[in-house]
Amino acid sequence: MIYLDNSATSLPYDEVLDTYQKTAIRHFGNPSSLHDYGSVAEQLLRKARQSIANILDINTGELTFTSGGTEGNNLAIKGAAYARRGRGNHIITSAVEHPSVLETCRYLETHGFEVTYLPVDREGRVSLENVKEAIRESTILVSIMHVNHETGAIQPVEKIGEWLKSQEKIRFHVDHVQGATKVPLELKNSGIDLCTFSAHKIHGLKGTGLVYIRNGVRVEPLFHGGGQEQNVRSGTENLPGIVAFAKALRLSFERYQDAKDSLEKNKELLIQACRDREGMVVNTPDEISAPHIVNVSVLGARPEIVIQALTKKNIHVSSKSACASRLQTASEVLAAQFGHEERAETGLRFSFSHETKEADIRQLLSALDEIVPEIRRVNEVNV
Ligand SMILES: Cc1ncc(COP(=O)(O)O)c(C=O)c1O
Numbered sequence: 001m002i003y004l005d006n007s008a009t010s011l012p013y014d015e016v017l018d019t020y021q022k023t024a025i026r027h028f029g030n031p032s033s034l035h036d037y038g039s040v041a042e043q044l045l046r047k048a049r050q051s052i053a054n055i056l057d058i059n060t061g062e063l064t065f066t067s068g069g070t071e072g073n074n075l076a077i078k079g080a081a082y083a084r085r086g087r088g089n090h091i092i093t094s095a096v097e098h099p100s101v102l103e104t105c106r107y108l109e110t111h112g113f114e115v116t117y118l119p120v121d122r123e124g125r126v127s128l129e130n131v132k133e134a135i136r137e138s139t140i141l142v143s144i145m146h147v148n149h150e151t152g153a154i155q156p157v158e159k160i161g162e163w164l165k166s167q168e169k170i171r172f173h174v175d176h177v178q179g180a181t182k183v184p185l186e187l188k189n190s191g192i193d194l195c196t197f198s199a200h201k202i203h204g205l206k207g208t209g210l211v212y213i214r215n216g217v218r219v220e221p222l223f224h225g226g227g228q229e230q231n232v233r234s235g236t237e238n239l240p241g242i243v244a245f246a247k248a249l250r251l252s253f254e255r256y257q258d259a260k261d262s263l264e265k266n267k268e269l270l271i272q273a274c275r276d277r278e279g280m281v282v283n284t285p286d287e288i289s290a291p292h293i294v295n296v297s298v299l300g301a302r303p304e305i306v307i308q309a310l311t312k313k314n315i316h317v318s319s320k321s322a323c324a325s326r327l328q329t330a331s332e333v334l335a336a337q338f339g340h341e342e343r344a345e346t347g348l349r350f351s352f353s354h355e356t357k358e359a360d361i362r363q364l365l366s367a368l369d370e371i372v373p374e375i376r377r378v379n380e381v382n383v
Contacts, residue, residue: 002315002360006201007149007178007293007351013203013251016244020205023240031237032226041239048239048246055249058187058212064229065242068209069177069198070100071222073143075233076173076194076211077104079219080141081113087169088138094118094126095336098149101175102332105143114138123285124153124337131160141171147179150320150333150349151284152293154183161191171217177201177209181252182263183290193217199241203353204248208241252354256292259354263291266352266361270294273365279376283334283347292353297334297346298368300376306348309371315364318349 003011023044029037031045046060053060066072081091093105095117105115116134118126126144142164144155157174164172173194176185181202187195194217199208213219213232225234256263267284274280274296283295298306303319310317320331334344350364 004317004350006353009200010203016248019247020240020244023243048243051246064211064232066209072196072209072211073100074104080171082220083218084140088140089113090136090138091115091141092134093143096333124151128159143173145175147290149178151295152290154288165191181256199245202248202252204245208245255354270361294350297343305375313367
């Protein structure tokens with residue numbers, strides 16, 4: 001089996017599963033309980049929080065555990081928007097964000113907020129100039145992702161953060177779900193106020209994630225209840241998931257660092273090979289893009305048909321983000337980048353893990369050489 005859909009979700013490490021199971025059995029207590037089971041669980045939670053804070057070089061009080069990236073983006077954006085409502089109602093984001101950001105912003109538009117969706121250039125990037133131009137007196141929040149989930153394009157969030165440091169009124173949120181452990185991002189002194197992570201994209205478990213909330217930054221909670229997570233996210237903590245997340249984060253940082261060269265080589269190999277093939281266009285920018293994502297449009301071939309044909313050969317890829325991939329519409333990301341041309345409707349996303357091998361890429365290319373001409377021929381007959 002060749003799995004090239006790691007941006008949708010990744011295989012949990014054995015060590016992560018082992019940690020989850022041991023914690024779930026041995027330390028099943030509720031961290032809020034006063035008896036021994038509770039206090040042991042609470043100590044373990046504290047240890048996991050400390051370990052994640054050390055890895056990310058932040059304070060333990062700056063971490064809020066969530067159920068994943070979608071909740072994290074909702075919490076950061078709605079939470080910051082509602083907390084700053086008295087100061088303004090304008091939000092800036094980009095047209096290429098994940099649906100968990102775009103739909104959250106669209107929802108807020110129905111609740112009195114105004115949103116600017118910044119355009120991107122043909123490499124899929126927003127510019128600091130565009131951010132500056134979009135700022136209004138009423139701007140309270142900027143939300144820009146780090147690594148794009150479809151193309152791997154890296155946004156200039158460091159530059160934007162640096163400039164936003166001078167804009168005291170404005171909070172800056174970064175969706176780091178695709179970049180975490182693959183593309184470095186400093187949080188401390190970065191101008192970033194809020195940052196979202198998800199465990200299942202880094203070989204942790206589904207249902208766990210976290211939001212970095214910089215000291216002093218206030219967000220309105222989405223969930224009300226027992227006041228866990230410093231009153232920001234009520235609900236009994238998913239202790240085994242959190243402990244497993246700490247393990248996944250540490251191992252992923254190590255393993256993706258070790259695999260840096262092979263990831264880059266495989267990416268280059270796939271990009272060059274696609275460029276050499278007629279009717280294939282590469283949507284991932286050559287420069288300033290993540291090492292694990294390659295997006296290619298196969299003109300004249302519907303992506304869902306290519307995906308099915310590859311699946312029959314036991315090669316697993318996707319077109320857009322997993323949650324949008326059942327919709328047979330153009331990719332919003334590619335449409336923002338290139339306009340509503342065929343290119344935006346025929347994109348395929350290949351996303352690697354640190355274990356992806358050159359042989360996997362070569363097998364993918366031979367499979368594409370076999371199936372694409374046939375799909376195009378059938379397509380032409382049916383037109
Ligand atoms: C960039 C980005 N943000 C947020 C999410 C949502 O994360 P989760 O699946 O953990 O809800 C995803 C998932 O694909 C993503 O790619």
